[in-house]
Amino acid sequence: MKHRVVVIGAGFAGLQTVLGLKGADCQITLIDQRNHHLFQPLLYQVATTLLATSDIAWPIRALLHDRDDVTTLLGTVEGVDRTAREVVLRSGTRVPFDTLVIATGARHAYFGKDAWEADAPGLKTLEDATTIRRRMLLAFERAELTEDEAERQALLTFTVIGAGPTGVELVGILAELAHRILPREFRHIDTRKARILLIEAGPRILPAFSDELSGYAKAALEKSGVEVMTGHPVTECTWDGITVAGQIIPARTTIWAAGVQASRAKDWLAAEGDRAGRVMVGDDLTVPGDPNIFVLGDTAHVISDGKPVPGVAPAAKQQGVYAARTIVARLRGQPKPAPFRYRHMGNLATIGRNAAVIEYGRFKMRGWLAWWVWGIAHIYFLIGARSRLFVSLSWLWVFLSGQNSARLITQKETLKETEREK
Amino acid sequence: MKHRVVVIGAGFAGLQTVLGLKGADCQITLIDQRNHHLFQPLLYQVATTLLATSDIAWPIRALLHDRDDVTTLLGTVEGVDRTAREVVLRSGTRVPFDTLVIATGARHAYFGKDAWEADAPGLKTLEDATTIRRRMLLAFERAELTEDEAERQALLTFTVIGAGPTGVELVGILAELAHRILPREFRHIDTRKARILLIEAGPRILPAFSDELSGYAKAALEKSGVEVMTGHPVTECTWDGITVAGQIIPARTTIWAAGVQASRAKDWLAAEGDRAGRVMVGDDLTVPGDPNIFVLGDTAHVISDGKPVPGVAPAAKQQGVYAARTIVARLRGQPKPAPFRYRHMGNLATIGRNAAVIEYGRFKMRGWLAWWVWGIAHIYFLIGARSRLFVSLSWLWVFLSGQNSARLITQKETLKETEREK
Structure with missing residues (x-):
């Protein structure tokens, strides 16, 4: 059976992971609550009447239609069963994984209000x-x-x-x-x-x-x-x-x-988090003690060059690229890539x-x-x-x-x- | 004081009336529940994912920004006070008129279900x-x-x-x-x-x-x-x-x-209507006995050449043109235009x-x-x-x-x- 990768979240980090796994010969399931990938950096232009909604959002299925190795699921994740190695959806469906990538982003934080x-x-x-x-x-x-x-x-x-x-x-x-x-x-x-x-x-x-x-x-x-x-x-x-x-x-x-608050990934994993609810991950972007669970993007607390990586689109994309490369290296028995380093794009x-x-x-x-x-x-x-x-x-x-x-x-x-x- | 024309509904008929009154030197108020004019003939392409919402809808204010004689109101009409000659909005606001044009369209009809x-x-x-x-x-x-x-x-x-x-x-x-x-x-x-x-x-x-x-x-x-x-x-x-x-x-x-059911204009006017709730109007598109109240488009039952006029966009536009021309003729003391005739556009x-x-x-x-x-x-x-x-x-x-x-x-x-x- 092929190696099963489950990616939760089709934002910049999750989508980049899936794109990076092209040709890796694994079986990928991409789960998102929405049917579209959203280009968040231009969202303020929709709010202020400059752009139409469909200008900055694309159906996930359409983006991946030629990827027979990818199954897209529209669903809401309720939790992760780390023992059984399954993602649990609100519908009751359980999706088994060998490698899990969580990239579920963040929502606004009202500082307790x-x-x-x-x-x-x-x-x-x-x-x-x-x-x-x-x-x-x-x-x-x-x-x-x-x-x-x-x-x-x-x-x-x-x-x-x-x-x-x-x-x-x-x-x-x-x-x-x-x-x-x-x-x-x-x-x-x-x-x-x-x-x-x-x-x-x-x-x-x-x-x-x-x-x-x-x-x-x-x-x-x-x-x-x-x-x-x-x-x-x-x-x-x-x-x-x-x-x-x-x-x-x-x-x-x-x-x-x-301000923003990370998604509930920390609770799903019962993992350690920072004040904004982001999961603390190692320099390979995996959860301590569980090298097959990656947490990426706005929902992860990543340290690079001694500083926390900011919650911006380029950082999320770079993490997606890194996670995919790490998974491919493992599948091919190649050495583990060097620790993740964030390249600031300005x-x-x-x-x-x-x-x-x-x-x-x-x-x-x-x-x-x-x-x-x-x-x-x-x-x-x-x-x-x-x-x-x-x-x-x-x-x-x-x-x-x-x-x-x-x-x-x-x-x-x-x-x-x-x-x-x- | 200038002649006050109130137009309810910024669909094809209402908008055409306002456009036709350009230069007529009256004071026009255009009332609609929505802030946009909608090109309904292409609405099915939004429903079936071909077009974006903003491709076929335009802010009414933007369409009429250069018309200083027109005031646009976003509001829901609750009724028409024919004695006081006022339109009553849900907010309680009353808008007085000398001439009233009702072009409030139709909704789906479920034949009693x-x-x-x-x-x-x-x-x-x-x-x-x-x-x-x-x-x-x-x-x-x-x-x-x-x-x-x-x-x-x-x-x-x-x-x-x-x-x-x-x-x-x-x-x-x-x-x-x-x-x-x-x-x-x-x-x-x-x-x-x-x-x-x-x-x-x-x-x-x-x-x-x-x-x-x-x-x-x-x-x-x-x-x-x-x-x-x-x-x-x-x-x-x-x-x-x-x-x-x-x-x-x-x-x-x-x-x-x-099927469609006309808007509530019939009840507002306590006027006679047909089975679909459309107001029966004369050949000048006004309510019998009240030549200063026009009813147009999908909300009017109009007879032309002995047949009822269909509820299509060109018919609504033609009626708007006719109503404006009639109002202008009255203001200028010109003879009344010939009865409305629908030109079928195919x-x-x-x-x-x-x-x-x-x-x-x-x-x-x-x-x-x-x-x-x-x-x-x-x-x-x-x-x-x-x-x-x-x-x-x-x-x-x-x-x-x-x-x-x-x-x-x-x-x-x-x-x-x-x-x-x-």
Whole structure:
């Protein structure tokens, strides 16, 4: 019987593992809760109406249709039976493995305030993106309708909590929507008066970047009309607004970009984890004492060159490549590869539609040229010629016409959202 | 004060009315429950994974951004106060009018069996389309997982009830998905064994077409693997299957394309209606006795040349043009236009991705050339260069690559759907 590899999660790490096992002559089962692989780095562009959902998501089956060695299962994992060597699905199905690769990613973390999630959604899935898009667009619609001045101001106040790349990228586009695209479409409100706040507990935005680029990004955001508050954690977050620095800010739209919590893999394995719930793995990316169980990507705590590896797409991909190479070496009886080492590919973040910051070691770049480098890099990493073509054209269209294309309010509102209408 | 025109519904008829009132120097309020105008004739292509939602829907505000005479309101109408001359929204807001245009369209009709709706969704909104897309794709996924042969067959049975253009277009693409695109992606099931049934109570499919083209369409569908059943109404429809001709067909996916019911405009106006709930209007498209209230499109029963006008997009547009022209003539003190006359633009329907039928009076066309004529006509009627470009490219891509691009399962499943997983 062939060696059975089960991969849980078809994100960057899991998919890369499967791609790396091509020709390895094993029997692979890829399990995911969703039917699509998602290009998360561009998810904020779906949330802010620049791209359509299908531009950045691909059916997993279609990606692997020519891989007869791969079986794709749509299912939710409930646990791992390490004794029986089986993955247990919610449906009751048990999937046996010889080697297990867990790459189940992360969700938003509310630092113990889980109740905040309903009022301040995060951005990890396509549904998150369409929810944020709907709330944002509905806030403008309701502001146009209301006669109550205080309510109108609260509807026109948008807060984004957390100033990593996602937070910065969200407020950048949101400011352009409010200040440049929407003003000519509303009759009762002036959308240019919308307040857009970026709130960061740490001392500065984009903490992974140098002081210089962080300062540049702050100035660029402020110029485009964003209020940046640093050094103050949000102490309360409700449906009606947030509290920060002792001050209550009535805001009807709050988006969470402040932290992540690893998936439940640690519990499945009864393994040791860090504060964010990530499984501590060895330098070969396997669980201590169990060399046939790999944990990769955002759900693993990996040390490289003495530092924890960041939860970014290139790191996840590199880990997938490494895990596949290790599995192949074992199957072929070759020596074990050298310990995993993370190659940093630089930090990138966009500020609105015309500027970006890029940092790679001592190399720094900012402004519109950085935006183009960022754009070309992201198009290169999209899967398939179709997505490259359609995303490029979408950006080109927005660039030339100044019109975002996917400004749709879709899906039923939650009960809470509907109440706003009354 | 300027003459106040309130238009309810931004579908083909309502939008055309607003466009026709350009320069008429009145104050227009356009009310819709949704923030987008939807190109319904291509909605089946979203449901069957060929197009993205944003390809066929445009924010109403963006369409009318340069019309300072138009105020757009996102709101749900609860009623019309004919005495006070006000439209009443669910939010309590009252919108006064001098002239009212109601163009609120239609929903599916279940002929008194409203309970069927949850189990057999129809196709009128973007949410309907993503719901049908999700159920269809999930059925294949669950068939791949199940060990139960009877359940697998039920999951691989798709029934579409009603063989007008929508029903025919849905099964055409569904058959291609099952027989040509999906087979190489699944490992446990042979999707070519999926049963796709088109069920029609009347004696033949596409009843609006001639016998000849109707027969051609039937043969073409059967050749592509669709089972066509005519002359039998569905007598029962549940979550587990349907009953037709005394026979129970276990089917886990049922789509309703059998009939429509007009919106509630008749109740708002306390007006006379036909069996489908459409308001009976005069030959000037106004409600008898109230020349300042127009009812248009799918929600009006209009007679032209002694026959009822069909509920198709060109008819709705023509009525919008007529209503605007009538309003302008009144404002300018010009004579009343001649009674409304419907100009029939022909019948069109596609069969899969390579054939279509077209009928215009005695002119008949079928096959792949008809498909191209159909395609060019539809691209012409899309709004804006962006949609034309993106829809053309999407079709070209599918044509060249054989890969549908929008095969995403999105949005939370309903409780009933989740139970299927167990």
